Amino acid sequence: MCTIGTISQDHSKLDSDTVAEAIRPLVETDPSIKVKSIIAEVQSRFNYTISYRKAWLAKQKSVAKVFSGWEESYQALPWWLSVMVQKIPGSVVQIETRPLYNENEEAQGTLLVAVAQDGNQNIVPIAFALVEDRHKSIRAAVNRSGGDWQPPRAWWMFCIRHIGSNFLRAFKVPHLQKLVVNIGYSRTVEEYNINYKRLEERGEAYARWCDAIELRHWVLAFDEGHRWGHMTTNLVECINSVLKGARNPPVSTLVQAIYYRLNELFTRKSAETPERKRAGFTYSAFAQQRIEASMQQAGNIVVHRFDRRNEVFEVRKMTTENVLVVDLARRTCDCGHFQVERIPCHHVIACCANQHLDWQLYVHNVYKMTEVRKVYRFEFTPLGDPQTWPAYEGPTLVANPALRRTSKSRPKLTRYLNEMDSRDMRGPRICRFCGSQGHSRSRCPQRAGPSGAGS
Template sequence: MMISKKKYKIMKKKKRARCLCFYNRIYILKINSHTCVSVGMSQDHRRLDTAMVCDNIVPLLKNNLGVTVKFIIDHIRAKFNYTISYRKAWSAKNKAIEHIYGSWVQSYRDLPWWLMAMEKWVSGTVIRFETSPTAIHGEVHFERLFLAFKPCIEGFAHCKPIVQVDGTFLTGKYKGTLLLAVAQDGNAHIFPVAYAIVEGETKDAWNLFLKHLRENVTPQENICLISDRHASIKSAFENPSNGWNHSSSHVYCIRHIAQNFMRAIKNRKLRKYAVNMGYAPSEPTFMYWRHKIAKKSPTALAWVDDLPKPKWTQAYDGGIRWGHMTSNLAEAMNSVFKDIRGLPITALVQATYYRMAKLFERISEAVHKSNSHVVNQFDRQNYTFIVEETEDPHEGRPMDIFKVELKEKMCDCGKFQALHLPCSHVIAACSHANLSYEPFIDDVYKAATVFAVYDRPFPAVRNQGLWPDYLGDVVCPRLDMKRTKRGRPKNSRIRTEMDEFEKRENRCGLCRVSGHKCHECPNAAGPSN
């Protein structure tokens, strides 16, 4: 066979290379230590699958539902000396939850049985359960659930007449939203009063929640509802069939007002002035901050003037807010429920019951400040006083003057009307007239009233073997509520304009000193010699 001269040379080169490789072959006999492992190389192991990780973290989740994925990764690394991926740890945690509490689909089927047991053993519990029919006979879809326990309903009558409402999303296999109504007792303790599991913060969902909340939990007059400016909440409050707009008030959270202000005006300094307007306890203080906005921006002034003053200011609300300018009580409860929001629905309802039962098991600056006030009695018959506030009681230099009317329960500082507690000026006036200031303290702050909030027994649910048989329809989750998006669902709140962002100071990448960049660093080494 004839081959070309070029092809012959190539074959000769390959043969010579094979011979060189044979004679120069290196045999590795022993390795003392690895020096070629990349830091970024994955340390996961295919045998260490989600089932094995699940078996090792089940005891952790039984004791603490708040175990984070990062903690699971550290736990597996300490036990097996392998670092698993975040996705594997997240999947293993969901498997462990399903192992402990059952599958999500079965949890929907068990929900009517649990609710029936609560109606039997926990009398007085308000349960409103809504379903929709399916194509299969004997099966229904879960829609909404409203839940309020009798001790919470009776305890609210001794709390401040305010209700804060908010919603937080569920993080389990099926989408949904947990709606909360929260109050506060006279000892500044958060007091949850009602819950609801709905499809989202829609108009129909808020109508259901506010209607049953008004009918069964908060039927008292002069109740103040505090929320954000969500259009669905406003619509549900103004709906006459829900019963809120006759003898109650709806006000806005000042943090959400500040968020809306930033979206419209985009000025942090003016936002601070607007927040100070909302917190101002008296009309002169309110007008002071309003004038500062007027000097800076007529557009911002028109924006704040467009809002009804009783809806967002303390100076013009008539004391109905009791000093609560935000919906932070509901936000705090959202963080309390953060670790159980990923549970199956029946386990979530059970967790709210047991946590409320545990809550029911827990059963002066103004006086010091009043010593620096000078009181001039103005009208003995009407108990009207002029109180001069001084910076230093020894100098006697007047700082400001306030009028106090004890019969009308009014002080020019505005704190007496807003908080329903005697301010330092009222205490100084009472001391001057040899009167006790205790009658001017609202009953809600007294110890007897605070104890009465938790003076109701929380009944216990009997053993599951004693529950009656459930013969109703089988409850199934809606298919459109299943999470189809890949990856883990978000379980933390998205930061918005209401959050304070700290601007990081730029530093040099070499010497970590601010004021210059790395290519301008005076401490950088010079050229090599």
Template sequence: MAKQKAVAVIFGNWDESYNELPRWVLGVQLTMPGTVAVLRTCPVRVGAQHDESQAFRHCKPLVSIDGTHLYGKYGGTLLVAIAQDGNSNILPVAFALVEGENAESWSFFLSHLREHVTPQPGLLVISDRHNGIKAALEAPDGGWLPSAAYRGFCIRHVAANFTLTFKGKDARRLLVNAAYAKTEVEFDYWFDILRSENPYCDEGRRFGHMTTNISECVNSILKGVRNLLVCSLVKATYGRLAELFVRKGREAEAQMGTGQQFSQYLVKCIEANLKTARCFTVTVYDRDNSEYTVAETTPTGSFSLGTYRVSLGSQTCDCGYFQALHFPCPRALACCAYSRLTWQPYVHQVYRLSSVFGVYQMGFTPPIPEGFWPPYAGPTVIPDPNMRRAKEGRPRSTRIRTNMDDADPNRPKRCGLCRQPGHTRRSCPQAGRPTGTAGN
């Protein structure tokens, strides 16, 4: 209660913040035409049409979705959709404030995500196995059914649920190894029991993403604002996103000024693969279709490690990495060198600097001052009294804990006051010092 009162003193009234939010959104839409905002009370109001200049068109064709709880005076959940550009930068593309994670709220969020942000066919959605997400993605009119879109499960959540029934670290390790397998033979070797789910056949849609870690990263960044008023939370999220676009845009522009064609992430991967490519012996077995056989040996050339088929025409390799990551593996690079071909045409467009720069080319304009906000004639927005947290007692945690929440036993415990290891808050040498004398 004391924390809620302190937040109210700094940021304003909790209840009035709900009704302030629609006017602030109108101010943002006036500042940045093309901004999509949907306010659903009763009846539903839908915002502007889809803007073809939005950043997601230049990202990898996948999106990671997740929800995180709010901890202010009123409960609720912040739903987020996260993408990634060709330089492995995390990019938030959509947010929604809802009453909780259920089928209705996920349907609301995913339907507008599909309409306004991710209309591309063949999109992959990575999430946990929440029943609300499952119901929303399987809705006949939602636009998320194959072949319009596909779903992939976060392997960390699958492994956490798996170990509840099948105990032991070896079982978990086999499951994770099977999920990360790039070929069907390797998958069958590690865990044949999972064939009914068939997680291997993603046909390269994952771009190497096996978890919802990019969503969890954004959740951790937003942890500090989840205690704020609803309007202050939205303002802080908008401000941090604008700062991200400015910073990453300058980095991409600076890289383009050097004359590079590809992202730093791809250049590092190609350089590492080129070092490995020296251990391959290449022979052509179909020159017309650019198909090769590649024999891998040890660095000394004394032992053979296997033979692979590589097709530059169809951009595939028996190792599975070429088609999974969408840029040449070491074996494909060896084939390019053997035929005196450049490897650049075999790289997916998303890794080009022009695509990375296209993500951040849209500038953010600071919202206009409150006195210039347009008038709002819509319904008065008030918080749901049923979402009000208990007025007395310590709030109960509703989080369902799994082994992902367990602390690392090898990680040293730190003091809650000075964040240094080796002691606790009670025995901290900084405790009791006057303010401003900590560094003396």
């Protein structure tokens, strides 16, 4: 009820509870609001800059007030999921429980998301799971699957970024890390042999380290096309924009937020029709860009046919002496791009033009817009007012307090840092306040102390 326009720095009433109530409308609109935005809001309203810890604590309190408590949220979850299954036939929900206390095990709940990619390079979430620990839970699911997570139903591939990190941790030779990454990106056996020999010449121990990793798990030339050119796990991180704001509330609100975010994503994507037609076929924008670029490069290629069935060719660029073999029957080209992306490279386009063949026969169906639209044909159903839902008669979930993370202070970083996070690899730290190197904005000697009234 303070009527003074400015609150002094030592004002005893501007505690986290007061800030939590002041930012409640912001939290209701965006539960993922950043702490720095809360600090800016308090500065704007009260002309006072609060600490990061107070702003973070105020956000946690406001989230709890807006979205109910932790225990109540778990109790409401089965009811909400049962209604979703009734409204949307075909949806699958599985809940596994365990005793309330399990040897006082400390763990942090983790949201897992399985993602896929459509023919236009859009990221699509296909399954979600809330687990105690992501590593143990994934390993347990694979072990009890009865081989469902093994070829020919699933293939394991390693992230080249992590392989480079492990190599750097083992040998501490940053100048060779890029060479190891290049080995992984080798699209042909010949390119792999060249890069591998370069690494072996710099030290046999480096090559033996790479030999311990099965080639099909990390080298493009040997993966039989199963990874479609994706070499890192960063693809999963792209879904964060869809789930922005849906990871901070309690569990029931989290599930509801994901439901409505997915409805928004699928509705928007199904309405988007980026059609580009050529010769009667419609391809995704991604495929069309690749094809148009290949057509522009196909003009200066000399083509020699080597069989009567118009399947095997030898091609050579006029400006170079490099000779490559194109096998249309096997859908391969010595450049490696054809078999990795399943889109005709400029060598394939040149062969088709030379023999008056239809290049569209060699574009994978996944890039046709008819197939892209099938990804988003699923329609979500409005769940309606909870007061009209049928009464829930199933089991009640009781939250395990041993799995609850305390929120008394600013959360600590729990991810293990490795060579990928090295400051030496990313360059020197640069201050955002003065632009100098060697320190951060919070430790800048040119920055003033805590702001007071009117600062």
